[in-house]
Amino acid sequence: MEFNAQRVDEANAVISASIAKETIESNLDKVAKQAAKTMDIQGFRKGKVPVAVVKQRYADKLTEDAEGEALRAILADGLKELNIANEDLIGEPSITKYDKKEDGSVEVEVKVATKPNVDLGDYKALIPAVEEKTVSEDEVNAKLEEMAGQSAPLVKITRKRMVRDQDHAVIDFEGFVDGVAFEGGKAEKYPLHVGSGSFIPGFEEQVIGMKYEESKDITVTFPEEYQSKDLAGKEAVFKVTLHEIQEKAAAELTDEFAQKMLPQEENVTIDTLKEKITEQIKNEVKAKYYREELKPEYLNTLVEKLQFALPSSVVDQEVNHALNNKVRTMSEDEIKVLQEDAAKVEEIREELKAEAESSVKATFIVDALAKAEEVEVSDQEVTQVLYFEAMQMGQNPQDVLKQYEEAGYLPAIKMSMIEERVISKLLDEKLGN
Missing domain, CATH: 1.10.3120.10 (Trigger factor, C-terminal domain)
Incomplete structure (x- = not known):
């Protein structure tokens, strides 16, 4: 068998060979005998099927297996000659040539890729200059105010007005599709943050402008990808009543607030x-x-x-x-x-x-x-x-x-x-x- 294995460079190699007809036939006999031990063919006892019958019935598959075994042997020999360990291979070897000749032999070429040898040299000398980053007091105070605002309780606004974007509206609602109420579509005294995008698209926008104790029908269409398949893509009417509008209470930046934010620590200020x-x-x-x-x-x-x-x-x-x-x-x-x-x-x-x-x-x-x-x-x-x-x-x-x-x-x-x-x-x- 003709055989040649050579490195193209440190990360690539090519293994080429000519598999003799005799090698394939020898492998064919071996895989056929192995298959005969386990095959169950009508008219023969299991494990007693003649090799000739196995070859005749499964010729194409057995030939493929025989050629595959020869190819694996070539790959193994090539890696050994090139001193390439299996763990150094990257991806699967690529068969770039598989040419069956008239005399029954097969010419093959396999390309393999390996991990490159990376010489980092003095890599730390190439690290760019690093500046110390500072934080202004205004940035800290803004974050502190944001945290306090998020944790502050909601309180009823002191004067009655219409709902605006970003208000917290306390509403009752019940949803209907084709006039029939659907499961999970009803709530009372629900605190809706208008503009949060937490409801079906179009719902929150229609709450804007509602007055205290006003009732209104809001029509929306459920998204096609809505989690409930029974509602996905369908038009729904929600009967909505506004009870009150709430807003965040004034933030209190106290030691008690700090302790609440850092519950695992002691003596927090x-x-x-x-x-x-x-x-x-x-x-x-x-x-x-x-x-x-x-x-x-x-x-x-x-x-x-x-x-x-x-x-x-x-x-x-x-x-x-x-x-x-x-x-x-x-x-x-x-x-x-x-x-x-x-x-x-x-x-x-x-x-x-x-x-x-x-x-x-x-x-x-x-x-x-x-x-x-x-x-x-x-x-x-x-x-x-x-x-x-x-x-x-x-x-x-x-x-x-x-x-x-x-x-x-x-x-x-x-x-x-x-x-x-x-x-x-x-x-x-x-x-x-």
């Missing part, structure tokens, strides 16, 4: 709460500064300075992803032109390649940085983040996690968390020096 808010705002500002300014600058510098081979299959995948995103923004006419002219597709792919290479390069650089800085993110941490975000959005955490798993997004989310953590660690160290 309003100054303690101010310190906490200052630290919180400072962390938020710093995180945004890192994420939007310093991280892109640092990664762009590393991508430009560091040189190493990239797995071509991974770059191709990134180009395909970018191409698909671009196609989604195109008109039908533009897509039709691409379908009729393959050269234009390749032209666009070439335009997208440089950016794709930079993106792939940055991913491997972040992975190398994480190893160098011993930064890790566990699968449990990824799950916890998704659970927390789902609960904040009012979604079922298990459903969200399942959707991400099925879509294959978890590795990308994990890499994003690693990137955030390792870059922040390096920038914090720079700030502290």
